[in-house]
Amino acid sequence: MTTTARTAASDIKDLALAAEGRRRTEWAERSMPVLRLLRERFARERPLAGKRLSACLHVTTETANLAVTLQAGGADVALCASNPLSTQDDVAAHLVKDHGIKVFAIKGEDHTTYYEHIRAALAHRPDITMDDGADLVGALHMIALNRLDDLAPPVRKWVETLSGSDRQALVAGVEGSTEETTTGVIRLKAMARDGVLQFPVIAVNDSDTKHLFDNRYGTGQSTLDGILRATNLLVAGSTVVVAGYGWCGRGFALRARGAGANVIVTEIDPLKALEAQMDGYRVAPMAEAARVGDVFVTLTGNTHVIRVEHMRAMKDGAVLANSGHFNVEIDLDGLKQTAQGPTRVREFVDEWRLGGKRLFVLADGRLINLAAAEGHPASVMDMSFANQALAAEHVVQHAKQLGKDVHRIPRELDAEIARLKLAAMGVAIDTLTPEQQKYLASWEMGT
Numbered sequence: 001m002t003t004t005a006r007t008a009a010s011d012i013k014d015l016a017l018a019a020e021g022r023r024r025t026e027w028a029e030r031s032m033p034v035l036r037l038l039r040e041r042f043a044r045e046r047p048l049a050g051k052r053l054s055a056c057l058h059v060t061t062e063t064a065n066l067a068v069t070l071q072a073g074g075a076d077v078a079l080c081a082s083n084p085l086s087t088q089d090d091v092a093a094h095l096v097k098d099h100g101i102k103v104f105a106i107k108g109e110d111h112t113t114y115y116e117h118i119r120a121a122l123a124h125r126p127d128i129t130m131d132d133g134a135d136l137v138g139a140l141h142m143i144a145l146n147r148l149d150d151l152a153p154p155v156r157k158w159v160e161t162l163s164g165s166d167r168q169a170l171v172a173g174v175e176g177s178t179e180e181t182t183t184g185v186i187r188l189k190a191m192a193r194d195g196v197l198q199f200p201v202i203a204v205n206d207s208d209t210k211h212l213f214d215n216r217y218g219t220g221q222s223t224l225d226g227i228l229r230a231t232n233l234l235v236a237g238s239t240v241v242v243a244g245y246g247w248c249g250r251g252f253a254l255r256a257r258g259a260g261a262n263v264i265v266t267e268i269d270p271l272k273a274l275e276a277q278m279d280g281y282r283v284a285p286m287a288e289a290a291r292v293g294d295v296f297v298t299l300t301g302n303t304h305v306i307r308v309e310h311m312r313a314m315k316d317g318a319v320l321a322n323s324g325h326f327n328v329e330i331d332l333d334g335l336k337q338t339a340q341g342p343t344r345v346r347e348f349v350d351e352w353r354l355g356g357k358r359l360f361v362l363a364d365g366r367l368i369n370l371a372a373a374e375g376h377p378a379s380v381m382d383m384s385f386a387n388q389a390l391a392a393e394h395v396v397q398h399a400k401q402l403g404k405d406v407h408r409i410p411r412e413l414d415a416e417i418a419r420l421k422l423a424a425m426g427v428a429i430d431t432l433t434p435e436q437q438k439y440l441a442s443w444e445m446g447t
C-alpha cells in the first residue's frame, strides 16, 4: 500500500494539502458556470437524496466540483481514481476535509492499491456508479457473472468474504451507471451486445456537448500541455506523428500544427484518413511515419498501435506518448523485452536504449495530459460534468423504464447544456422566425 492518510472512510496522501486543493478547486469552479447552475438547482430539489453514488473518475479540480454538485443533490459520494497517475492529492484532501466525501486515491498508487481503492468504492454499496473507462462497472460484472478469477486480487479477496446473496444484492442494488469516455462506452456496448449488461448505463461520451468539445478541444490542448510540461521540447519545426484521427486525434493534430509542427496522421479508417488528408495533414502508415517522427502520440483507444518494429525504425531521441484511455497503445511489454532501461531522465521521461538509439517514453505510456499536466481545462469539463450530473439524475428518475442497455441522455438536455454554456460565455444566437419555421417544415415551396 502507498498510503499515508488512511481512515475507514478515505485513503489519500495527506490531509494537510486540503487548503491548496480548495484554492485550486475554487479556481476551476470559476470556469464551470453550467455545473454551478446545476448545483444550485440540485441543492433546492435534492434529486439524488438518499442515493449512494460511487464514482471512479480522474481526481482533479473539475471532478471535485462534480462531486460537490452530486453531494448538493443529496448523494452520499465515494470517489476512487480511474487511473493510478491522474490523482491530484491536494484535491483528494480538500474533498475529504471540507466536504466529508469519501476519497480513495493517491497519485502514483501501485496496481494493488489502485484495485484496493476500487474495492472500497464497491464496498460503498452504490445505487449509482459513475465510471471513466468502466473499471468499476467491469468489476461489478465479473462479480455478477461469478468470474472471480478475472478480478484483481484485492477485489477478489473481498468478494470471497461475501455470501452469494450478498454478492447478488451488491449488483442488484445498482440502479444504473454513467460512463465518461470512448473506451468505456466501447466496453459497455460490447457487454450489452453479449447480453450480460446488468443495469442501464448512460454513455455521457455520446452527448454532443461531451465528445465534440472535451475529446477535441480538451484532449487537444491538454495533451500538448502534458508533453510540454514533461519535456519542454520546442514544437515548432518538429515532426509530430498523431495516431488516430477521431475526436481526440483531431483536436491534438490541430493544436500541434498550431504550435508549428509538421503533423503526420496514421489511421486505419479510410474516411478518417481522407478527412485528415483534406484537413491538410500528411497521412501515412505507422511503419513509414516511424522513420521521420520526432514525437509520437497515440489517441486511438486501441492496443499496440506503436510496436517494437516501429520503435526499431525510429530516429535517435524520438519521444513516445499516449493520450488514449489505457496504457496499451504503445507496446511497452515488447519494449521491455528488447530494449535496455528504463533510466529516468526527468520526471515523466524514461530513456530506453534500443539498437544503439535512445527512445524516450513519457509517463509510462499512461494518459499524458492527466499524468504530466492537469487534464482538461475546467471550461470544457463544465459541459462533460453537467452531462454526468444530469445523467445521474436521469438514472434516478428513469431507471425502471430504461432497459439494460447503453443509452444517451435525451437530446433536449444536451441542447440545454449548449444553450447554458453559450449564455455563460455571453454569446447570443438567432432564433427561427415563424416564416422560417414554416419554410423548413414544408415541401411545397420550390425555386
Ligand SMILES: NC(=O)c1ccc[n+]([C@@H]2O[C@H](COP(=O)([O-])OP(=O)(O)OC[C@H]3O[C@@H](n4cnc5c(N)ncnc54)[C@H](O)[C@@H]3O)[C@@H](O)[C@H]2O)c1
Binding pocket: 181, 182, 183, 184, 211, 214, 215, 219, 243, 244, 245, 246, 247, 248, 249, 266, 267, 268, 269, 272, 299, 300, 301, 302, 305, 323, 324, 325, 326, 367, 368, 369, 370, 376
Ligand atoms: N486523454 C484524455 O483525457 C482523453 C479524453 C477523451 C477520450 N480519451 C480516450 O482517447 C481515446 C480516443 O478517443 P476518441 O474519442 O478520439 O475516439 P474515436 O473513436 O473518435 O477515435 C479513435 C480513432 O482511432 C482510430 N484507430 C483505431 N485503431 C487505430 C490504429 N491501429 N492506428 C491508427 N488509428 C487507429 C480509429 O479509426 C478512430 O478514428 C479513447 O481511448 C478515449 O477513451 C482520452
